[in-house]
Amino acid sequence: MAYVIGASCVDIMDRSCMEECPVDCIYEGERKLYINPMECIDCGACEVACPEQAITVDRKADPDFREDNRNFFTEILPGRDSALGSPGGATPLGPLGVDTPMVSSR
Numbered sequence: 399m400a401y402v403i404g405a406s407c408v409d410i411m412d413r414s415c416m417e418e419c420p421v422d423c424i425y426e427g428e429r430k431l432y433i434n435p436m437e438c439i440d441c442g443a444c445e446v447a448c449p450e451q452a453i454t455v456d457r458k459a460d461p462d463f464r465e466d467n468r469n470f471f472t473e474i475l476p477g478r479d480s481a482l483g484s485p486g487g488a489t490p491l492g493p494l495g496v497d498t499p500m501v502s503s504r
């Protein structure tokens with residue numbers, strides 16, 4: 399189980415959730431943030447911090463966004479030569495400047 403960021407984050411990205419995450423597993427794309435399902439410890443701190451109510455536990459999330467959040471880490475994103483996988487922390491990477499094809503096409 400992991401938490402999932404949905405459509406309401408697109409083009410908002412105020413980053414309130416990132417500041418609350420104890421394991422730094424919320425990664426920044428170009429127009430949206432993504433929670434790494436392999437690193438999330440399901441604490442729920444980000445859910446209450448989001449002013450857009452964009453974050454939900456995965457069993458309640460839009461299935462398309464649940465899959466898309468995972469894809470951000472398991473698929474090779476445009477312009478990159480390997481999948482992100484589990485880098486172990488978003489802060490050292492900073493903004494990645496790329497989104498999944500699903501988010502880019504919205």
Ligand code: SF4
Pocket residue numbers: 401418419420421422423424433437438439440441442443444445
């Ligand atoms: S549920 Fe907790 S560990 Fe998971 S992304 Fe949110 S703040 Fe981070």
Ligand code: SF4
Pocket residue numbers: 403406407408410411412413414415416431447448449450451452453
């Ligand atoms: S707090 Fe919500 S809207 Fe803001 S960046 Fe995080 S998920 Fe997106």
